[in-house]
Amino acid sequence: xxxxxxxxxxxxxxxxxxxxxxxxxxxxxxxxxxxxxxxxxxxxxxxxxxxxxxxxxxxxxxxxxxxxxxxxxxxxxxxxxxxxxxxxxxxxxxxxxxxxxxxxxxxxxxxxxxxxxxxxxxxxxxxxxxxxxxxxxxxxxxxxxxxxxxxxxxxxxxxxxxxxxxxxxxxxxxxxxxxxxxxxxxxxxxxxxxxxxxxxxxxxxxxxxxxxxxxxxxxxxxxxxxxxxxxxxxxxxxxxxxxxxxxxxxxxxxxxxxxxxxxx
Amino acid sequence: xxxxxxxxxxxxxxxxxxxxxxxxxxxxxxxxxxxxxxxxxxxxxxxxxxxxxxxxxxxxxxxxxxxxxxxxxxxxxxxxxxxxxxxxxxxxxxxxxxxxxxxxxxxxxxxxxxxxxxxxxxxxxxxxxxxxxxxxxxxxxxxxxxxxxxxxxxxxxxxxxxxxxxxxxxxxxxxxxxxxxxxxxxxxxxxxxxxxxxxxxxxxxxxxxxxxxxxxxxxxxxxxxxxxxxxxxxxxxxxxxxxxxxxxxxxxxxxxxxxxxxxxxxxxxxxxxxxxxxxxxxxxxxxxxxxxxxxxxxxxxxxxxxxxxxxxxxxxxxxxxxxxxxxxxxxxxxxxxxxxxxxxxxxxxxxxxxxxxxxxxxxxxxxxxxxxxxxxxxxxxxxxxxxxxxxxxxxxxxxxxxxxxxxxxxxxxxxxxxxxxxxxxxxxxxxxxxxxxxxxxxxxxxxxxxx
Numbered sequence: 284x285x286x287x288x289x290x291x292x293x294x295x296x297x298x299x300x301x302x303x304x305x306x307x308x309x310x311x312x313x314x315x316x317x318x319x320x321x322x323x324x325x326x327x328x329x330x331x332x333x334x335x336x337x338x339x340x341x342x343x344x345x346x347x348x349x350x351x352x353x354x355x356x357x358x359x360x361x362x363x364x365x366x367x368x369x370x371x372x373x374x375x376x377x378x379x380x381x382x383x384x385x386x387x388x389x390x391x392x393x394x395x396x397x398x399x400x401x402x403x404x405x406x407x408x409x410x411x412x413x414x415x416x417x418x419x420x421x422x423x424x425x426x427x428x429x430x431x432x433x434x435x436x437x438x439x440x441x442x443x444x445x446x447x448x449x450x451x452x453x454x455x456x457x458x459x460x461x462x463x464x465x466x467x468x469x470x471x472x473x474x475x476x477x478x479x480x481x482x483x484x485x486x487x488x489x490x491x492x493x494x495x496x497x498x499x500x501x502x503x504x505x506x507x508x509x510x511x512x513x514x515x516x517x518x519x520x521x522x523x524x525x526x527x528x529x530x531x532x533x534x535x536x537x538x539x540x541x542x543x544x545x546x547x
Numbered sequence: 548x549x550x551x552x553x554x555x556x557x558x559x560x561x562x563x564x565x566x567x568x569x570x571x572x573x574x575x576x577x578x579x580x581x582x583x584x585x586x587x588x589x590x591x592x593x594x595x596x597x598x599x600x601x602x603x604x605x606x607x608x609x610x611x612x613x614x615x616x617x618x619x620x621x622x623x624x625x626x627x628x629x630x631x632x633x634x635x636x637x638x639x640x641x642x643x644x645x646x647x648x649x650x651x652x653x654x655x656x657x658x659x660x661x662x663x664x665x666x667x668x669x670x671x672x673x674x675x676x677x678x679x680x681x682x683x684x685x686x687x688x689x690x691x692x693x694x695x696x697x698x699x700x701x702x703x704x705x706x707x708x709x710x711x712x713x714x715x716x717x718x719x720x721x722x723x724x725x726x727x728x729x730x731x732x733x734x735x736x737x738x739x740x741x742x743x744x745x746x747x748x749x750x751x752x753x754x755x756x757x758x759x760x761x762x763x764x765x766x767x768x769x770x771x772x773x774x775x776x777x778x779x780x781x782x783x784x785x786x787x788x789x790x791x792x793x794x795x796x797x798x799x800x801x802x803x804x805x806x807x808x809x810x811x812x813x814x815x816x817x818x819x820x821x822x823x824x825x826x827x828x829x830x831x832x833x834x835x836x837x838x839x840x841x842x843x844x845x846x847x848x849x850x851x852x853x854x855x856x857x858x859x860x861x862x863x864x865x866x867x868x869x870x871x872x873x874x875x876x877x878x879x880x881x882x883x884x885x886x887x888x889x890x891x892x893x894x895x896x897x898x899x900x901x902x903x904x905x906x907x908x909x910x911x912x913x914x915x916x917x918x919x920x921x922x923x924x925x926x927x928x929x930x931x932x933x934x935x936x937x938x939x940x941x942x943x944x945x946x947x948x949x950x951x952x953x954x955x956x957x958x959x960x961x962x963x964x965x966x967x968x969x970x971x972x973x974x975x976x977x978x979x980x981x982x983x984x985x986x987x988x989x990x991x992x993x994x995x996x997x998x
Contacts, residue, residue: 346883348879348882348883351878351879351882353805353806376885376886376887377885378885379882379883379884379885380884380885383883383884384883384884385883386876386879386880386883388876390874390876390877390879390880391880392877392880392881392895393877393899402884402886402894403884403885406884406885406886406887406890406894407885453880456880456884457883457884460884460885
C-alpha cells in the first residue's frame with residue numbers, strides 16, 4: 284500500500300513518551316486499564332481498536348485534555364522526555380504547547396486563516412514581531428501543504444475552506460507552536476478519500492520532525508501511515524509493535540480477530 | 548428474530564393501491580391539518596389582540612402630540628408689572644402670576660377687538676379662561692430674566708386650556724360643554740372664530756417631550772421631560788451596573804465554577820429570582836437602598852439599582868445559554884493549542900456568544916424599561932416639576948420619574964385630557980422599546996460570526 288510514497292528513513296529508537304501503569308476512570312467506569320507504552324521519536328504510532336476501546340481516551344491523556352472532563356481521573360505515570368506530565372508542578376497549558384493535537388472534526392476558529400495559524404504563536408509568545416509571525420504562519424501552512432491553496436486569501440475566513448483544507452489548516456495551527464509530539468484523533472474520519480490521501484501524505488512527511496500519534500478506525504490507514512501500531516481492546520493495550528508485524532503476524536488472538544474482521 | 552412471532556394477518560390491512568390513502572394515513576393527515584389550524588388560529592388571535600391594542604393606544608394617544616395654541620402680541624403694561632417703575636427685581640418679584648394673567652387677558656381681548664372677532668356675550672373672565680395656567684408663570688419668568696421687556700409688545704404663544712384643546716380634538720363637544728361648569732358652548736363658538744381669525748391653531752407640541760408634569764388643573768402643559776430624563780438615567784445606569792456583573796457571573800458559573808451542591812443551589816436561585824414578582828424587588832429596594840443605605844428616594848439611582856437586581860437573573864440566564872451554545876469543538880481547539888481557560892473564554896467563546904448575550908441583555912433592559920411596580924414603591928411616582936441636573940452634576944441622585952410611572956400617574960387622574968396624555972406617553976414608551984429592539988438586531992447582526 285505504500286507504493287506511491289517516498290520511503291523515509293528517519294526511524295529513531297529514542298523514546299519520546301513513556302507511559303507506565305496508566306489507569307483512567309470516568310466516574311466509576313474504568314476506561315483504561317494499566318497501559319504501558321513507549322512512543323518513539325520521529326515515528327508515526329497508530330492506535331487502533333474497536334469503538335469504545337479507550338484509544339482516544341489514552342491519546343487525550345498524552346496532552347492532559349482529559350483534565351477538562353470533570354469526572355475523569357488519571358493514575359500512573361506518563362513521561363515526556365523523562366518528565367512526568369502528571370506531576371503537580373506541570374501546567375497543562377504549557378504541556379499542550381509541546382504536545383499539539385488535531386481533532387476528529389476539523390475545528391478551525393471562526394477567524395481568518397492567518398489568525399488561526401498565528402493564534403498559538405501569539406499566546407505562547409513565540410515571536411517578537413509581525414514579520415516573524417508572518418514567517419511562522421507561512422512555514423506552518425507550507426508544512427501542512429496548504430500554502431499554495433490559501434496564500435492569496437490568508438485573511439479570508441478559515442471556516443470557508445473545504446473539509447480537507449480545514450483539517451490541514453488545523454494541522455498547520457497545531458504545528459505553528461513547534462510542538463514535539465503531534466496527537467491526531469481520527470483526523471481523516473470526516474474527510475473524503477482525496478483529502479484523506481493528502482492528510483496521510485502530510486502525516487508521513489511530518490514524521491521527519493515530530494513524533495506523531497494517530498488514532499484511527501481504519502486499519503488500512505494505520506497500515507499506510509504508521510511504523511508502530513498499538514491495538515486496544517476494552518481498555519487494555521493488547522498488543523504493541525512494528526506495524527508490519529501487527530498486521531501480518533499478530534501474536535495475540537484478539538488482535539488477529541480484529542484485523543481479520545471477526546470482532547470490532 | 549422475534550418479529551417472526553407477529554402474524555401479518557393481525558396487523559391492520561394496508562391499502563392495496565398507492566393511489567388510495569389508507570385509513571391510518573387519512574387519520575395522520577387529518578391530525579396534521581388540525582394542528583396547523585391550531586397554530587394559525589393562535590397566531591391570528593395574538594395578532595388581532597396586538598392590533599386592537601395598538602389601534603386603541605394610537606387613536607387615544609396620537610392627539611397628545613398636538614396642542615391648541617394661542618398666538619397674540621402681548622403688551623407688557625408697566626403699571627401692572629412694575630408698579631414702582633424702577634425695574635428693581637426685588638420689587639418686581641412681588642407681582643404674582645395674577646398680575647401677569649391680567650396682562651395676558653387684556654392683550655388677548657385687545658387682539659380680538661383688533662381682528663374684529665365678535666365675542667357674542669362671552670365675558671372677559673371667560674376669555675381669560677382660554678389661556679393656560681402656565682402661561683402667566685412663563686411670562687413672569689421671561690420678564691424677571693429680562694426686565695427690559697416691560698413696556699414692549701412681544702409676540703407670545705400660550706397653550707389654550709385643556710377643554711378648548713379637547714374641543715379641537717373631539718374630546719369636548721357642544722353637548723358636553725352644556726353640562727360642564729368649566730366651559731360653555733359660547734366659549735367653544737368663540738374658539739372656532741379665533742381659529743378662523745388665526746389667533747388659535749392646533750400644532751405639533753414639542754413641549755410634550757420637554758415639559759415636566761403639571762397639576763390637575765392644567766393638563767395642557769403636562770409633559771414627559773422629567774420622565775424621559777429619569778428613564779434615560781436609569782437605563783444608562785442599569786446597563787453600566789448589570790451588564791458587567793451579569794456577564795461576569797455567567798462566565799464564572801458556566802466556565803470556571805466547579806459543579807457541586809453549592810453552585811447547583813446558586814443556579815436554582817438565579818432561576819427563582821427571575822420569577823420573583825417585581826413589586827417584591829420594590830420593597831427590597833425601599834428597605835435596603837432607601838431605609839438602610841440612605842439613598843434619596845425617588846432618585847434614578849435607586850430606581851436603577853432595583854431594576855438592575857431585576858435584570859441580573861435574566862442577563863445571567865441568557866448569557867449562560869449563549870455560552871453553552873458555543874460549539875464544544877471551539878473550546879477543545881483552543882485548549883488543544885495550549886490556550887489557558889481565560890484565553891479560551893475571552894478569545895473564542897465570548898466573541899461567539901456575544902450576539903446572544905447582547906440580545907438577552909437588551910431584551911431584559913426592555914422589560915425593565917416598562918417596569919412600574921417597584922418604582923412606585925421607591926417613590927418615583929412623585930410629582931416632580933424640577934428637572935434633575937446633568938448626570939455628572941449628581942442628577943441621578945435627584946428626584947425624577949420614569950415613563951411607565953408617568954403613564955400610571957396620568958391614567959389615575961380625573962381629567963380626560965390626562966388619559967390622552969397617558970396614551971401619548973405609552974406611544975413614547977413603545978418608541979423607546981422599538982429603538983432598543985432595533986439596536987439589539989443591529990448589534991446581533993454586527994457580532995454574528997461573519998464566516
